[in-house]
Amino acid sequence: MEKTYDLIIIGAGPAGITAAIYAARKKMDCLVVTLDIGGQAAWSGDIENYTGYQFVSGIELAAKFEEHVKKYNVEVRENEAVKEICKENGNICVKTEKNSYLSRAVIIASGKKSKTLGATGEEEFKNKGLTYCATCDGPLFEGKKVAVVGGGNSALDAALQLVRIAKEVYVINILDKLGGDAVMREKLEEAKNVTIINGAEVTKILGQKMVGNIVYRKDSKEKELPVQGVFVEIGLIPNSDFATSVNKNEQGEILVDVQTRTNIPGIFAAGDVTSVFEKQIIIAAGEGAKAALKVFRYLAETGEKR
Numbered sequence: 001m002e003k004t005y006d007l008i009i010i011g012a013g014p015a016g017i018t019a020a021i022y023a024a025r026k027k028m029d030c031l032v033v034t035l036d037i038g039g040q041a042a043w044s045g046d047i048e049n050y051t052g053y054q055f056v057s058g059i060e061l062a063a064k065f066e067e068h069v070k071k072y073n074v075e076v077r078e079n080e081a082v083k084e085i086c087k088e089n090g091n092i093c094v095k096t097e098k099n100s101y102l103s104r105a106v107i108i109a110s111g112k113k114s115k116t117l118g119a120t121g122e123e124e125f126k127n128k129g130l131t132y133c134a135t136c137d138g139p140l141f142e143g144k145k146v147a148v149v150g151g152g153n154s155a156l157d158a159a160l161q162l163v164r165i166a167k168e169v170y171v172i173n174i175l176d177k178l179g180g181d182a183v184m185r186e187k188l189e190e191a192k193n194v195t196i197i198n199g200a201e202v203t204k205i206l207g208q209k210m211v212g213n214i215v216y217r218k219d220s221k222e223k224e225l226p227v228q229g230v231f232v233e234i235g236l237i238p239n240s241d242f243a244t245s246v247n248k249n250e251q252g253e254i255l256v257d258v259q260t261r262t263n264i265p266g267i268f269a270a271g272d273v274t275s276v277f278e279k280q281i282i283i284a285a286g287e288g289a290k291a292a293l294k295v296f297r298y299l300a301e302t303g304e305k306r
């Protein structure tokens with residue numbers, strides 16, 4: 001007979017990993033199904049607001065998260081994308097492209113992914129000079145000219161990483177001034193190799209085999225900049241498409257109450273994929289802890305566990 005877990009956690013970013021640690025400590029029979037370990041936390045260059053660490057890089061923090069969860073007896077299935085969740089005889093089924101699993105409860109902690117630009121050439125030059133992750137791909141552009149598209153915190157973070165690596169960094173922002181945190185804006189404005197182009201919309205990415213130019217429209221005129229790298233940093237959308245039965249807000253974020261419950265009994269959600277106020281590592285981790293503790297109570301209350 002197919003095994004039924006106490007809990008399946010979808011995603012292994014700060015929310016999912018923290019939920020897994022709490023679940024393991026409550027001796028729940030738990031499976032984590034995820035695309036990767038670390039999530040967006042691994043994309044961040046410098047993290048200076050996670051309590052206990054005055055400074056840690058995203059990659060280091062993600063490695064710490066992984067080390068911590070692996071101390072416990074938690075089954076983790078990596079490189080598996082959840083495609084569907086459904087109710088089946090009182091349990092919840094979680095379907096990936098490879099497998100189908102059953103559980104008494106589920107925590108959706110699938111976070112967010114980068115928005116795409118929609119500019120001509122974006123698809124063609126993806127991973128050929130065009131990328132969505134400065135932390136992952138920034139080192140490939142040492143001494144080169146690059147453009148960061150965006151004007152919020154993600155773009156500022158990417159540009160701050162790139163000014164240390166690239167020869168020249170152009171920040172192309174559709175709005176009339178940069179957004180994001182004042183501290184980050186000030187740091188960026190101090191950099192000598194950065195040019196900020198406000199009020200400009202990127203229309204095309206050009207090149208031969210690799211990115212060669214970026215085209216933007218400003219004051220109704222098209223201009224072309226020679227760059228070897230384009231970093232698209234225009235915001236994020238929730239990874240919630242597979243969760244068709246749960247209620248969401250207009251942005252596609254899963255609606256949860258203060259106890260991380262969705263509208264479907266047995267399905268909980270935590271972190272950036274939810275409507276919870278503010279998206280930060282410490283908030284996602286806290287929500288993940290709350291969700292696992294809530295599942296523990298839910299299983300006890302519904303007589304599902306021991």
Ligand SMILES: Cc1cc2nc3c(=O)[nH]c(=O)nc-3n(C[C@H](O)[C@H](O)[C@H](O)COP(=O)(O)OP(=O)(O)OC[C@H]3O[C@@H](n4cnc5c(N)ncnc54)[C@H](O)[C@@H]3O)c2cc1C
Pocket residue numbers: 010011012013014015016033034035036037038039040041042043044045046047048049050080081082083109110111112113154157158239242270271272273279280281282284285
């Ligand atoms: C560039 C950047 C810099 C940042 N800097 C900071 C910072 O300095 N300080 C701070 O506090 N916060 C920062 N953040 C925000 C922080 O990273 C997020 O708030 C946090 O990672 C959210 O955690 P999460 O677990 O909810 O989701 P995520 O980190 O997005 O993790 C989601 C997980 O779900 C998995 N997943 C997604 N879809 C599926 C699917 N269909 N099936 C299975 N698995 C799936 C992913 O592989 C991943 O493991 C930054 C974010 C970015 C993008």
